[in-house]
Amino acid sequence: MTRPTSRRTLLTAALAAAAAGAAHPALATPTAPRGTATDTATDTAAATGAGSRPDAAGPATAAGKGVARVDYHGWTTYTDWRSGTAKGTRAVAGSRHGVVIGTPAGRTEYTDPHTGKKATWDYATWTGPARRLTTPASELVASWNAHTPAGTWILVELRGTYTDGKNTPWYVIGRWAAGDGDIRRTSVDDQTDGRSTVWTDTLSIDDTASSLRIASYRLRLTLYRKPGTGSTPKVWRLGAMASDIPDRFTVPASTPGQGAGKELRLPRYSxxxxxxxxxxxxxxxxxxxxxxxxxxxxxxxxxxxxxxxxxxxxxxxxxxxxxxxxxxxxxxxxxxxxxxxxxxxxxxxxxxxxxxxxxxxxxxxxxxxxxxxxxxxxxxxxxxxxxxxxxxxxxxxxxxxxxxxxxxxxxxxxxxxxxxxxxxxxxxxxxxxxxxxxxxxxxxxxxxxxxxxxxxxxxxxxxxxxxxxxxxxxxxxx
Structure with a gap:
């Protein structure tokens, strides 16, 4: 399968038509950056991050075969948070179990690429156990739920192990904060090892026509706070959806079932x-x-x-x-x-x-x-x-x-x-x-x-x- 030539979908144009590197390794710039070209077509193949993705996987099961093609797994419980490898973090119980900074593992500097602001941060890490996939994946999308009070933020990374036993780099999936006063939340461009690539928020195998897939993965959190404060982020859900479906232009039709005739009362916003x-x-x-x-x-x-x-x-x-x-x-x-x-x-x-x-x-x-x-x-x-x-x-x-x-x-x-x-x-x-x-x-x-x-x-x-x-x-x- 071919990859898109553009970094991102020109979603602005598409929907206008509808209307008419640091000391801490977790902050390091990935090696082997990938060059990108610009495609100004409205309906570009680079449907990444805003509605569709290159070589997206399909339904959760292969038609008629019952083979699981989608694996979502989330870490949410106190036992989950204790199962990982902690360096300065600790698991907390309560109404929502999660992971927070205990005693920081170290201190680092981060220069925000979108503001030029350089700041010093205490940090701690939590690395999840390996998640082995029943069906090796061509794509993975991580997602998380967290509280980041002022003066804190988080980094989410993903590392895959290929079916040939080799590892991907630790790919940055997001540097994130609920607000925008401390850092600007951001994905990271140009992350590839020549076998897989991160497209905004999705890790994809480059050549899905080959037999190469991701057999397992690990997620890593890095929690940051301003030095000398007692503030901490709290992450209470971290997970990833891994998938691999053969390409298809059409899918089997489903028949109406238990939801027929039911409508939920949502607000309407244009x-x-x-x-x-x-x-x-x-x-x-x-x-x-x-x-x-x-x-x-x-x-x-x-x-x-x-x-x-x-x-x-x-x-x-x-x-x-x-x-x-x-x-x-x-x-x-x-x-x-x-x-x-x-x-x-x-x-x-x-x-x-x-x-x-x-x-x-x-x-x-x-x-x-x-x-x-x-x-x-x-x-x-x-x-x-x-x-x-x-x-x-x-x-x-x-x-x-x-x-x-x-x-x-x-x-x-x-x-x-x-x-x-x-x-x-x-x-x-x-x-x-x-x-x-x-x-x-x-x-x-x-x-x-x-x-x-x-x-x-x-x-x-x-x-x-x-x-x-x-x-x-x-x-x-x-």
């Missing part, structure tokens, strides 16, 4: 009423499908920013919480709001919330979640004629699934609506399922481009109801 607002965050609302979708689901669960949180937003702007979500999901390296784990981490900054990035196998899986009261945020790309009623085409777009009609068609809260009243849409089941789950598609010029392969965000309470817990466990999430 990204397009924010066009031109805060262009420093990915050119404004025209590219805010991901944080707009996130905000709809966060508020479905009864959480929202406080008045003080929103004090920075211009008072004449409607739905200021959407501006807030865009700012605090923004990835300063990717220069966009579509970093998948950054959106999940933003959702988890709200009281007693969790967020994960994973892949699902069919709309039947979505029906189970809807039936349990859990909305789903999906990522898809399509031509205008491939989704009746959308009125646009896109190289990468996020929307919320709120339910199903009695006939089993999809009820979506699509942030590409021209206004809030235009957000609720009904899309044909077969059309929607195919554009969401496929891994390959054709653009308007007949060129092969990638699809997201069933990527979704799932946001749910820290203590789900029993029925919700059962459904999540069935989908590999605990």
């Amino acid at each position: 990204q397009n009423i924010h066009v031109g607002q805060y262009p420093e965050y990915d050119n404004g609302g025209e590219a805010w499908c991901s944080p707009t979708s996130s905000q709809m689901v966060i508020e479905y669960w009864g959480r929202k920013p406080t008045k003080d949180d929103l004090a920075w937003v211009e008072p004449e702007y409607a739905d200021p919480q959407v501006c807030h979500a865009a700012r605090y999901a923004f990835d300063y390296q990717y220069a966009g709001c579509g970093n998948w784990p950054f959106n999940a981490a933003y959702a988890a900054t709200y009281r007693d919330m969790q967020g994960v990035v994973t892949r699902l196998g069919s709309l039947g899986d979505v029906e189970k979640l809807i039936g349990a009261g859990i909305p789903v945020i999906t990522s898809q790309s399509f031509l205008k004629e491939e989704l009746d009623g959308a009125g646009y085409g896109t190289a990468g777009h996020l929307m919320c699934l709120a339910g199903f009609t009695a006939a089993g068609d999809v009820i979506a809260h699509d942030p590409a609506g021209s206004n809030n009243d235009d957000v609720r849409r009904v899309y044909k089941r077969r059309e929607f399922e195919n554009i969401w789950l496929r891994t390959k598609r054709y653009n308007a010029n007949g060129q092969v481009r990638s699809g997201s392969g069933g990527v979704c965000y799932l946001y749910f309470p820290a203590k789900p109801a029993p029925a919700q817990q059962r459904v999540l466990a069935e989908l590999g999430i605990r």
Whole structure:
């Protein structure tokens, strides 16, 4: 399979159409940087970070074979946090088990590449045990939930072991803080060893036509705080979704099931009423499908920013919480709001919330979640004629699934609506399922481009109801 020539999808253009190195090794720059080229096409193959990915894997099971193709595993319990290798961190129990800084392992300096600000930090690390995969993976996406008070931040890294026994480097998946006063949250470009590459937030095998895959992986956290303070980040969920599905332009159709006729009551927010607002965050609302979708689901669960949180937003702007979500999901390296784990981490900054990035196998899986009261945020790309009623085409777009009609068609809260009243849409089941789950598609010029392969965000309470817990466990999430 070929790799994209561009660093990132030009999501701004796609959704505009819809509207019309340091001392501590964890901070070191990776070796063997990869050069990138710029592709100015709207429907580019570089669908990375904002809706679709290069060579994305597909549904959770191979059709008719029952072979697990997606493995999500999360570390969340007190036992989990004690199972890793700690250097200066300690596991804590309580209402939410997690890992925090105990006695720092050392001190280091970090120069923020986006501000030029150099600062000294105490740090401590937690390295998780190896997660061996039943089906070796061509892609991995990590996600995390954490509290980072002022004066703290975290680094998330991933290291894979190939099927030939060799290791990848420790790849940086994200330098992250809930706020933007201490560091600018960021992914890291140009990370490759010539066999695998990090595309914004996704670790991918370079040549998926070969037999090379990732057989196991480890995750590493580095927690930072200002020297001489007692503050600490607390991470209460760290996990990764590993997947490997053969390429497909079409997927088997599912039949309506237990979710038919059920609709959840989500708020309706349009990204397009924010066009031109805060262009420093990915050119404004025209590219805010991901944080707009996130905000709809966060508020479905009864959480929202406080008045003080929103004090920075211009008072004449409607739905200021959407501006807030865009700012605090923004990835300063990717220069966009579509970093998948950054959106999940933003959702988890709200009281007693969790967020994960994973892949699902069919709309039947979505029906189970809807039936349990859990909305789903999906990522898809399509031509205008491939989704009746959308009125646009896109190289990468996020929307919320709120339910199903009695006939089993999809009820979506699509942030590409021209206004809030235009957000609720009904899309044909077969059309929607195919554009969401496929891994390959054709653009308007007949060129092969990638699809997201069933990527979704799932946001749910820290203590789900029993029925919700059962459904999540069935989908590999605990």
